[in-house]
Amino acid sequence: MLLSVVIPLLNEEDNIPLLYDELKEVLEALNDEYEILFIDDGSTDRSLELLRNLQNNDNHVVVINFRKNFGQTAAMAAGFDFAQGDVIITMDADLQNDPKDIPRLLEQIKAGNDVVTGWRFDRKDAFINRRLPSIIANKIISKTTGVNLHDYGCTLKAFRKEVIKSVKLYGEMHRFIPAIASGMGIDFTEVKVNHRARRFGASKYGISRTIRVVLDLMTVKFLLSYSTRPIQVFGLMGVVSGGIGFLIALIMTFQRQFMGVPLSDRPMLFLAVLLIFVGIQFISLGLIAELQARTYHESQNKPVYHIKKVYRFGSETPEGRETDGRS
Numbered sequence: 001m002l003l004s005v006v007i008p009l010l011n012e013e014d015n016i017p018l019l020y021d022e023l024k025e026v027l028e029a030l031n032d033e034y035e036i037l038f039i040d041d042g043s044t045d046r047s048l049e050l051l052r053n054l055q056n057n058d059n060h061v062v063v064i065n066f067r068k069n070f071g072q073t074a075a076m077a078a079g080f081d082f083a084q085g086d087v088i089i090t091m092d093a094d095l096q097n098d099p100k101d102i103p104r105l106l107e108q109i110k111a112g113n114d115v116v117t118g119w120r121f122d123r124k125d126a127f128i129n130r131r132l133p134s135i136i137a138n139k140i141i142s143k144t145t146g147v148n149l150h151d152y153g154c155t156l157k158a159f160r161k162e163v164i165k166s167v168k169l170y171g172e173m174h175r176f177i178p179a180i181a182s183g184m185g186i187d188f189t190e191v192k193v194n195h196r197a198r199r200f201g202a203s204k205y206g207i208s209r210t211i212r213v214v215l216d217l218m219t220v221k222f223l224l225s226y227s228t229r230p231i232q233v234f235g236l237m238g239v240v241s242g243g244i245g246f247l248i249a250l251i252m253t254f255q256r257q258f259m260g261v262p263l264s265d266r267p268m269l270f271l272a273v274l275l276i277f278v279g280i281q282f283i284s285l286g287l288i289a290e291l292q293a294r295t296y297h298e299s300q301n302k303p304v305y306h307i308k309k310v311y312r313f314g315s316e317t318p319e320g321r322e323t324d325g326r327s
Contacts, residue, residue, distance in 0.1 A: 004085030008075030009093035014200035042069035118156035234286030242279020
């Protein structure tokens, strides 16, 4: 089995040598082929210099250097694109993730899981500005996506190649990978991992990202539930809005015709007209979204289902093969 370890980083010059030594010790003990991919996300310190020195002396090390800072999600996406391993592990470069937990993640992969996520059970971060927002966010994400995890924010995760290669990342969506992949019908589990206090440098991520995470969560929910049937979202809102508007207009018409109630000074008339037009717009938007969804899937020949295994007499397809039924 070939193992790829993907490590995005930004200005971690003090942590890189220690991380490499710890990681090397763990990976050598596994007796598997491996590669370590460091993605330098536009560092301005000596991080790239240190990484190049490691790469020159170790053919297991791959260094990907960004032209500028694109963010953690983009760094992970680059790591997934370049990784060649059958199993891909992600972790932070700040030494808070413990490389000694990697064998435990691999055990769960070998047990049949497609995604294994770390759970920082005893997290060594400040409570008010780091742990409390994380606890709230994890509950909201789990409730919204239906994928119940204690710790979406833990970078230490393991993925089967065929699963993670099918996931496209944008914005801040790296934290939602288990939820996004759940749309493929994966098997996943969570493992308690050791979390260590940061020794050098400062965290690059704070509470200011909360709004972006919430917006991305809305996107993930839509992709999971309605990406192939957007008319059911916008059409429903259109029917409700238009229906209420039509009902108000009908009541007011009855009052005008049979009860002699004047309509000229009644704001409800304008509300009824507004709701009807809003309903028409929502339905129109849903139809346009349907066309967009079909273009998206058909232009990329993107499968609408994912097959884990196909059993035939005397043969078996590779696990995780994706098909749209035409090949």
